[in-house]
Amino acid sequence: MRGHEHSDNDLSGTVHGFVVQAGSVHGGIHVSGGGAREDVPQPWQLPPSVRITDRTDELRALELHRCRAMEDGHPTLAAVSGLGGVGKTAVALAWLHTLRPHFPGGQLYADLGAQAPDGPADPGEVVGRFLRALGVPTGQVPPALGERVALYRSLTADRQLVVLLDDAATAAQVRPLLPAGRCVTAVTSRRRMPGLSLDGGHVIHLEPLSTEAAVELLDSTLADGRVAAQPEEARALVLLCAGLPLAVRIAGARLAARPRQGITAMVRALSEEHERLEALAIEGDHDVRAALDLSYQGLPPTAARLYRLLGLHPGREFGGPVAQALLGEDAAEALDALYDANLLVDVAEASGGERYRFHDLVRLHAAARAAQDESADERTAALLRIGRHYLANADRAEEIIEPRRALLERDFEPECVVEEDFGADGGQADAEGALDWLERELPNLMAVVRLARPMGAPELAWQLTDALWPLFPRRKLYREWREAHEEGLLAAEEAGDEEAACRMLTSGALGKLATGAPAEGLAMFERAAASFLERGDALGHARTLNYRGLAHQRLGRPDRAADLFARAADALPACGDLRAGALARFNLADVAFSQGRYEDAAVDAEAARLTLEAAGDAYNAARAAGLTGRACVHLGRLGRAESELSAALSALRSQAAGFEAARVLGGLAQLSERRGQPWQARQYYREALSLYSSVGRSGSAEADEARTRLGALEPPEPVAPDPEVPGPGPSGDAQGDADA
Structure with a gap:
């Protein structure tokens, strides 16, 4: 279990359109341009095919x-x-x-x-x-x-x-x-x-298989001559399976595991299962369920228990580590037994790694057997093992992606963790591999979040939501961002944990800003601020000043935003967080720039840059340098503007920060205009517009401005000469623009 000093998410940046242009959310959210990458291998995601008959x-x-x-x-x-x-x-x-x-x-x-x-x-x-x-x-x-x-x-x-x-x-x-x-x-x-x-x-x-085709499928499943030796019994067996290939394969797998058993014994047992199901008045799918009951009864005890416990799994797919978390070292052998009995589908080819799923009828059967053969306490304990397995690995992923982020306490036992494979580069799991794992498992992780309160473990909901934080903004999973934080907040309130509730409020409110709901986000930030104030958490309250400033800025209230940013820039360093204070000062500079107060913008942006460089935050330092350079263009300090903008562009390009790089290109274009270089300005504006488009921001205010200024710089369309008027000869003085 890792315990951490509480720290809310630091976020700086200007809010535009329907997304937050984030400066740094404990490590930065960087995007790059260019549409679909050509170096990505073709996807080959189809699961492997199985043998079919009569189709x-x-x-x-x-x-x-x-x-x-x-x-x-x-x-x-x-x-x-x-x-x-x-x-x-x-x-x-x-x-x-x-x-x-x-x-x-x-x-x-x-x-x-x-x-x-x-x-x-x-x-x-x-x-x-x-x-x-x-x-x-x-x-x-x-x-x-x-x-x-x-x-x-x-x-x-x-x-x-x-x-x-x-x-x-x-x-x-x-x-x-x-x-x-x-x-x-x-x-x-x-x-x-x-x-x-x-x-x-x-x-x-599709209709069920004909009797002949179903017998053929049974024969191919057994491949041992028993069907040819007992043709009538084989027909009786497939009739009991109602021609459903799934039921035939399950029955065949059971027979294949018993090479000395005649088909007659299987027919008798399956007939009895049908009668039992009818007597219990179970509606629908009798034929498959009867075959499943027989197959289940023939499993080794460890495999039967794993079958029941996996039936409780709240998601659609699961990997081998989940089975190991449920059963321990015997899981691999038990998984093999379930696969051999046709009770599990191997989907590894489609999704990579060791991945399985149940056919939906099999999953329902496994869950029913768990309800019948496991006590309520055992079922709850299994669900908690599943939930804590996912929490432990989400915690690992978060630490790889955002190692500087201070985390709330997580409720799992490290010695019981079965580590998932995040992908390795030179033996070291990287941030992209960890993000890929979080996204691949997101349906399972969200299912645990939803299940946590009903099963009496509300802390799982907010702890897992908090661990998922790095994923939501980076992969733009806004629906899950909202849903997870809403459930996490309810869970934290139910548990009476104000610290966790504030984390859910602030992280959830950032999602509101990202989806164009700043008023809702502001209300959440203010609620968190009141809680921090009441509990005497000065640092937490100071951070909400910056967050609330972003919300007011998005709501079109720059003066109120500037006041909050200024207060945050003073309060955060006093509370010991110099970097967050610099981010607030950067936001203050951004407001000044938008209001035409370029001297104030240059002073605050430069101060922010120096602190951010000292804190090792190269990304936000480059953003601050870019803002300084853009302000210097307007102040007529063209030499310094070129130096600041060139350095910022180089740094932002190296970090694939597409939107911020486009803003710097706009500044370089305006610098070229001031120097009387329209051709160079057009090149910069075109590159900026390409970047805005590639990151989905072609409708932003910055892109609109670049488009307008480019249009004003474009040379006029040539006018067709009047055939009655002779044009200039070879020695004429007509001059053309090199870019025409």
Whole structure:
């Protein structure tokens, strides 16, 4: 358990549009420009395919639809529906895997979670993952769903790729995820989706296998001659499985593990399970559940217990370390037993590492067995182990990403931690690998946050939310940012922990600023300020002065913002936080610059730079230098302006800080204008506009100003000469602009 002195999030910067341009949030949030990166490998995310039988007609229909769509120049969309366990995903994968040679642009996969315990996946979250897989740097993924979808379709317009949207809940969930161009998309769902026909989709509905095909599947699962030796018994067995491939495979796996057992014994046992389920009046999916009960009864005790405990897992997927956290050293062998029994699906090829998931029917069965075979205390203890496992690893990730951030106390036992793999570079996990792990596990982490209070562990909610802080602004996960902090605040209040509540208020309010809700953010900052004041926490209260200044600045109240920044610049150093005080002074300089008080801006920005350099904060020091340089342009101190702006641009480019680099380029452009160099000014403005566009800020006030000034500098369109009037000859004195 790590204990830390409390420290709220430091944030400096000007708030624009729908995002906070952050100066430093305990380590900085840096973004870079350029659209999709060309050096990113193609995504190949489809899970491995499994053997299918008797689906020739369906595969032929899917391929015929694709060929017709290509002939018409349209994207291909196909929806495969059917009962749970009927093989929808298997058919879609069998088709899509054959297309790989013809679609070199890659393969995208998403489990849309119609049957998931934490509810269907959010389309905005999914399309964000797709954009990153296609090479869009994380800082350039737009915050709004509409903007994400527009970028996704732009990137896929000329790309040949296939997309599998598995277990969809509704057509509305699917539509934002449809690529453009001549891409191929397959959707699976238990529901028929006639609405997708309006989008050009071909809808097919899978029926259970014929008896002959189901027998063939059973024979291939066993591969030992028993089906040929007992054909009638094999037919009886697949009839009890109702032709559902999932049930046939589970029954076959049980038989395969018992090579000396005849099929007759399996038929008898499965018949008895059917009768038991009917007697208990369990509705639906009897055939799969009967096979699951038999398979469960045949598991080794450790595997059976892991099956039950994993049935309590609140998310859709899990890795081997989660199983180890639940069961200890026996987990690897137990996982192998569950996989061999066809009770787990290996999704490692799709998501990397050691990853598993249950078919939704299997998960429901495992949870039911846990409710029946584990006591309430044992179930709660298992959930706490899962939650603390995720908390411990989120804590590790946070320490890698933001090592300077002071953390609240975390409630887990280090000696019991099973470390997740964050990816290594030279044997050392890096910040990007830690961020990737947090984002990959975010559905599971959010599920724990939601579950913490109901299971009597409210501290898990706010501790895990606090550990997730580095992820939200860096990957622009605004919906989760808001939801986690709302739940974390309720949990902290329920636990009576004012320190934790203030952290939830301030971190959550920063999310409000980032999503264009400064009034709500201001109310949260003021509530935290009152709490700090009441508890005598001078440092916490001083930090809220800076935060409240940002909110007032966003609300169009620069004088009130400047007053708060000035108070913060005085109070924070007095409380021992020199760096935070310098950030407040930088914000004060920014307000002065926006009001045309360039001398004040230059003085405060330079003072901020000196302190930030001494504190080792190179990023914010470069921002301060850039602001000093821009102020010097207006003051006519052109030599110093060039020195400050050039140094700032070099530093900001090295840190991939796209927005701030664009602001400095705007300053260099104005410097060139003052020196009578319109060609150079145009070059700087064009580069600045390109950067603003690449970081999703083409509509910002800075971009608008650069666009206007560039337009004023553009040479006029040449006028066609009047054929009646002779133009200048070779010795004429007409002069052209070199950039015309």
